[in-house]
Amino acid sequence: ETGVTQTPRHLVMGMTNKKSLKCEQHLGHNAMYWYKQSAKKPLELMFVYSLEERVENNSVPSRFSPECPNSSHLFLHLHTLQPEDSALYLCASSQDMGTGKTEAFFGQGTRLTVV
Amino acid sequence: AQSVSQHNHHVILSEAASLELGCNYSYGGTVNLFWYVQYPGQHLQLLLKYFSGDPLVKGIKGFEAEFIKSKFSFNLRKPSVQWSDTAEYFCAVRGGSYIPTFGRGTSLIVHP
Numbered sequence: 001e002t003g004v005t006q007t008p009r010h011l012v013m014g015m016t017n018k019k020s021l022k023c024e025q026h027l028g029h030n031a032m033y034w035y036k037q038s039a040k041k042p043l044e045l046m047f048v049y050s051l052e053e054r055v056e057n058n059s060v061p062s063r064f065s066p067e068c069p070n071s072s073h074l075f076l077h078l079h080t081l082q083p084e085d086s087a088l089y090l091c092a093s094s095q096d097m098g099t100g101k102t103e104a105f106f107g108q109g110t111r112l113t114v115v
Numbered sequence: 116a117q118s119v120s121q122h123n124h125h126v127i128l129s130e131a132a133s134l135e136l137g138c139n140y141s142y143g144g145t146v147n148l149f150w151y152v153q154y155p156g157q158h159l160q161l162l163l164k165y166f167s168g169d170p171l172v173k174g175i176k177g178f179e180a181e182f183i184k185s186k187f188s189f190n191l192r193k194p195s196v197q198w199s200d201t202a203e204y205f206c207a208v209r210g211g212s213y214i215p216t217f218g219r220g221t222s223l224i225v226h227p
Binding site: 002035041048050090092104105106107108 | 147151205215219
């Protein structure tokens with residue numbers, strides 16, 4: 001248990017489907033992240049939220065839409081995905097304020113397969 | 116902008132061999148440095164971190180890393196690896212922003 005919980009763990013979706021990935025952190029952190037992990041590629045930062053405001057959007061296609069309703073929850077809404085979007089999607093959280101900065105804590109990830 | 120380079124993409128060792136994985140970063144200011152490990156089918160977890168103080172950092176499972184500021188390096192070491200160390204290892208740096216940047220990762224296979 002890392003304190004960061006992602007659901008679902010596995011997701012298979014068609015290219016015309018709409019689905020959402022959910023992340024919840026129980027660590028009291030104020031920053032949350034979405035990363036994409038593909039085989040043989042570096043971890044790609046997708047989105048960062050700090051105090052529920054999006055502070056980073058790394059040229060991610062609009063078919064990925066994040067939502068951060070509060071500091072404990074982060075969603076990634078998916079629609080009309082492509083097969084190349086198949087990957088492990090990782091959520092992480094950290095504390096980024098002042099002297100209380102921490103490392104990023106990761107969830108187990110959602111293994112997404114687009115068919 | 117900060118970046119991280121991990122030189123070894125694949126490393127294969129026998130048990131009891133010594134391990135050193137290279138990590139170099141580019142950022143001119145104060146940095147925080149991290150090594151994460153991802154065992155097969157598991158989440159990324161922190162092995163060790165450097166924020167300040169002693170540049171030789173000891174982590175879990177017998178791992179250590181040394182921050183050499185003049186070389187912009189933070190190499191990971193373990194004197195004697197075990198089969199259970201088979202995993203993917205990621206170096207990360209956090210500079211001016213609190214957002215960490217990760218290296219490509221190094222796949223380590225340890226043969227029993």
